[in-house]
Amino acid sequence: MRYTFLLYSDPADTAQMTQDDWVQMKAVYGQYIGALQEAGIFVDTDWLHPADTATTLSLKDGEKSVQDGPVAETRETLGGYFVIDVPDLDVALKWAEQCPAAQMGKVEIRASAMDSL
Amino acid sequence: MTAPARAAEDAARASYGKLVAMLAARSGDIAAAEDALADAFVQALRTWPARGIPDRPEAWLLTTARNRATDSARRDRRITFTEEVPEMPTTDHLSFPDHRLKLMFVCAHPAIEEGLRTPLILQTVLGVQAADIARVFNVAPSAMAQRLVRVKRKIKDTRIPFVLPGDPDIASRRDALLNAVYAAYAVDWQEGTGDLSHEAHYLATLLADLMPDNAETLGLAALITFIEARRGANLRAGLYVPLPEQDPDLWNTGLIDRAALFLTRASALGAPGRFQLEAAIQAVHAERHVTGVTNWRALSQLYAGLMQAHPSLGAAVGRAAAVGEDAGPAAALALLDLIEPDAVKAFQPYWATRAHLLAAYNPQSAADAYTRAIDLSTYAPATRWLEARRAALAPRLS
Numbered sequence: 240m241r242y243t244f245l246l247y248s249d250p251a252d253t254a255q256m257t258q259d260d261w262v263q264m265k266a267v268y269g270q271y272i273g274a275l276q277e278a279g280i281f282v283d284t285d286w287l288h289p290a291d292t293a294t295t296l297s298l299k300d301g302e303k304s305v306q307d308g309p310v311a312e313t314r315e316t317l318g319g320y321f322v323i324d325v326p327d328l329d330v331a332l333k334w335a336e337q338c339p340a341a342q343m344g345k346v347e348i349r350a351s352a353m354d355s356l
Numbered sequence: 357m358t359a360p361a362r363a364a365e366d367a368a369r370a371s372y373g374k375l376v377a378m379l380a381a382r383s384g385d386i387a388a389a390e391d392a393l394a395d396a397f398v399q400a401l402r403t404w405p406a407r408g409i410p411d412r413p414e415a416w417l418l419t420t421a422r423n424r425a426t427d428s429a430r431r432d433r434r435i436t437f438t439e440e441v442p443e444m445p446t447t448d449h450l451s452f453p454d455h456r457l458k459l460m461f462v463c464a465h466p467a468i469e470e471g472l473r474t475p476l477i478l479q480t481v482l483g484v485q486a487a488d489i490a491r492v493f494n495v496a497p498s499a500m501a502q503r504l505v506r507v508k509r510k511i512k513d514t515r516i517p518f519v520l521p522g523d524p525d526i527a528s529r530r531d532a533l534l535n536a537v538y539a540a541y542a543v544d545w546q547e548g549t550g551d552l553s554h555e556a557h558y559l560a561t562l563l564a565d566l567m568p569d570n571a572e573t574l575g576l577a578a579l580i581t582f583i584e585a586r587r588g589a590n591l592r593a594g595l596y597v598p599l600p601e602q603d604p605d606l607w608n609t610g611l612i613d614r615a616a617l618f619l620t621r622a623s624a625l626g627a628p629g630r631f632q633l634e635a636a637i638q639a640v641h642a643e644r645h646v647t648g649v650t651n652w653r654a655l656s657q658l659y660a661g662l663m664q665a666h667p668s669l670g671a672a673v674g675r676a677a678a679v680g681e682d683a684g685p686a687a688a689l690a691l692l693d694l695i696e697p698d699a700v701k702a703f704q705p706y707w708a709t710r711a712h713l714l715a716a717y718n719p720q721s722a723a724d725a726y727t728r729a730i731d732l733s734t735y736a737p738a739t740r741w742l743e744a745r746r747a748a749l750a751p752r753l754s
Contacts, residue, residue, distance in 0.1 A: 240515050326515075326517070327515045327516065327517035328465075328467060328514045328515050328516045328517065329516070329517050329519070329521075329525075332466075332467070348514075350513055350514040350515060352513070
């Protein structure tokens with residue numbers, strides 16, 4: 240089953256990071272992606288621009304609204320995601336524990352609903 | 357009740373959790389397993405009277421439920437199959453305990469809301485009705501039913517695996533298991549039919565076998581076994597018999613010895629905890645069988661320790677009762693007065709204990725406290741006993 244990890248963190252925690260810190264962080268994520276690929280469970284990942292650059296669109300109630308900013312204004316924002324393919328939640332939890340984002344913030348694990356439709 | 361109906365009910369009581377566990381282990385869908393099993397019971401009540409009770413009712417129920425589950429899975433996929441391949445499980449499969457343990461560990465999974473783990477185990481492993489669980493946990497039945505449905509959907513949709521967890525995970529899920537088993541025992545042991553408490557006793561010893569290196573698991577097995585040993589002495593002529601008045605000759609000494617053994621093994625592991633302390637309290641009571649007296653000083657001290665490490669309303673009232681026997685009612689009443697009044701409004705043991713402590717020197721207050729205890733009592737033998745106590749005070753009331 241596919242599981243998506245939604246990586247949440249507080250942008251304030253990364254505001255003070257230096258160029259070196261970023262290089263190091265990219266290396267850490269690179270290793271994690273490598274580990275997922277080696278395990279044959281890697282599907283997709285991306286790193287998103289900050290939440291304040293988000294644009295939110297809705298056609299709810301037949302009316303188009305385009306709004307500046309994310310869906311919810313929270314301290315911790317969605318910064319990226321991973322999609323992996325593993326047998327069950329326990330395996331997904333183990334991989335989420337390895338995810339560097341868990342050190343800095345939170346990793347929300349969501350199972351794919353496509354299979355159960 | 358007819359013989360087939362009785363056989364179906366016996367099978368239901370004895371193996372509900374086992375059957376749900378075996379059915380759900382395959383699909384991960386607890387709700388579907390429960391539905392299929394319910395259908396199988398309906399089927400049993402319809403066909404057993406005419407065709408007779410099968411040799412192995414449990415196996416019959418499992419096969420029928422499995423076919424049922426397969427049918428509905430096929431219906432969901434809109435494909436029709438005509439071939440039926442019945443699958444007869446062997447008795448070995450049925451007696452193998454791991455299925456139920458796996459289900460218990462699923463219910464205690466960290467991805468499940470903590471407060472729902474015990475209710476979920478009570479419902480899926482032990483077959484307790486949502487309404488009864490709601491009563492025990494003091495929430496509205498509809499709310500409890502809804503939360504249980506939601507959590508079963510989560511188990512299925514996020515695919516929480518039906519496996520015995522590895523060592524570090526066993527430790528983190530153990531508390532929920534032990535609490536659930538004790539809650540199941542407590543739900544039934546006095547007011548229930550006895551089936552659930554027998555099942556809980558069995559599961560407690562099973563868990564002790566599975567985790568012999570865990571002191572609290574052994575402690576729980578000891579605690580439940582001590583209480584179970586007194587089952588035959590709890591009632592006399594339809595009246596509840598409180599522990600200090602029980603005839604120790606009616607206690608089951610075999611069970612007392614087993615309980616003591618569990619507790620000894622637990623203590624040797626050097627990791628004290630709530631269940632071991634409560635079991636130690638029961639062990640002191642059990643000693644009366646040999647010594648003829650109750651060591652109330654030891655009980656006061658054990659309760660003091662319990663209150664310090666794991667305070668609870670039950671422990672606070674139990675402590676006051678022990679102190680009352682050891683140091684007198686004044687000291688005990690002072691302890692009762694320390695308890696938050698709101699917390700004891702609906703707590704029957706508090707009022708029964710208070711009444712007992714007041715009886716010696718304030719019969720009117722004692723009678724009032726008995727009346728409150730009687731109003732709160734839901735167990736007929738206890739109600740009758742409290743009424744007898746209150747009646748005994750009558751000559752001294754002005």
